[in-house]
Amino acid sequence: AAFIDKLREAFGREVVDLSGLELPGKAFPILRDHDRGNPIGYSASASIAGSSLVVKGSLTTNASGREVAEMSDQGFPWQASMGFRVLRAEEIKAGDSKTVNGKKFAGPGTVITKSRLLECSFVPLGADGATSARALASASDDTVEGEMSDPTTNQPAPTTTSEVAA
Numbered sequence: 001a002a003f004i005d006k007l008r009e010a011f012g013r014e015v016v017d018l019s020g021l022e023l024p025g026k027a028f029p030i031l032r033d034h035d036r037g038n039p040i041g042y043s044a045s046a047s048i049a050g051s052s053l054v055v056k057g058s059l060t061t062n063a064s065g066r067e068v069a070e071m072s073d074q075g076f077p078w079q080a081s082m083g084f085r086v087l088r089a090e091e092i093k094a095g096d097s098k099t100v101n102g103k104k105f106a107g108p109g110t111v112i113t114k115s116r117l118l119e120c121s122f123v124p125l126g127a128d129g130a131t132s133a134r135a136l137a138s139a140s141d142d143t144v145e146g147e148m149s150d151p152t153t154n155q156p157a158p159t160t161t162s163e164v165a166a
Contacts, residue, residue, distance in 0.1 A: 013109035016084065017100050018048050020114040030057050031121045032064050034083055040065040046117065051101040053082060055120045059135055068122050072135040079126035080133040088114035 023046045030041035041059035048054070059065040072078055092098055092107030100111055122133050 014089075014112055015100050015105050015109065016082075016112045016115055018051065018053060019101075020088070020112070021048065021053065021084070022087075022114075022116040023047070024117055027057075028117065029119045030055070030059065031083070031119050032068060033123055034081065034119070034121045036119075038064050040068055040122065043120070046120075051103070053117070053120075069135040072133075076124075078122045078133040078135075079124065079129065080131040081121045081123045081126040081128070082117060083119040083121065084112075084115040084117050086112050086115050088112075
């Protein structure tokens with residue numbers, strides 16, 4: 001919680017407006033803890049479904065990918081998070097509000113109105129506790145396939161549940 005508090009102090013409260021999120025037209029990394037040196041998979045597709053970002057892809061058979069899948073099979077409550085580049089943002093002042101992704105976002109805070117998705121991550125504690133990500137072991141081969149949802153990087157956020165089928 002102390003780390004999240006430090007991030008909020010540095011960046012403030014923010015929410016990503018999914019209507020302004022640019023999705024990659026090609027595969028992109030799935031990471032563990034946003035660590036660019038620890039890729040655990042790659043996307044097969046990404047789409048916006050209602051107020052959720054849905055990513056389907058495959059986990060690799062490297063040690064980190066296997067560990068994420070095994071921990072998920074054991075019931076570990078992974079959360080989903082996304083890494084993105086901010087292209088445009090709007091400050092919401094205290095006392096003002098804006099509807100974002102179907103929810104009321106009350107200031108003070110920032111609405112990221114235009115952004116570009118760079119990666120998605122499995123994290124133990126995300127900025128948005130309403131997300132989830134899960135990997136399921138595959139009997140067919142050594143890859144882990146699945147789906148991850150991440151509606152925003154901060155509050156408010158719609159509740160989403162996703163599975164990464166492996």
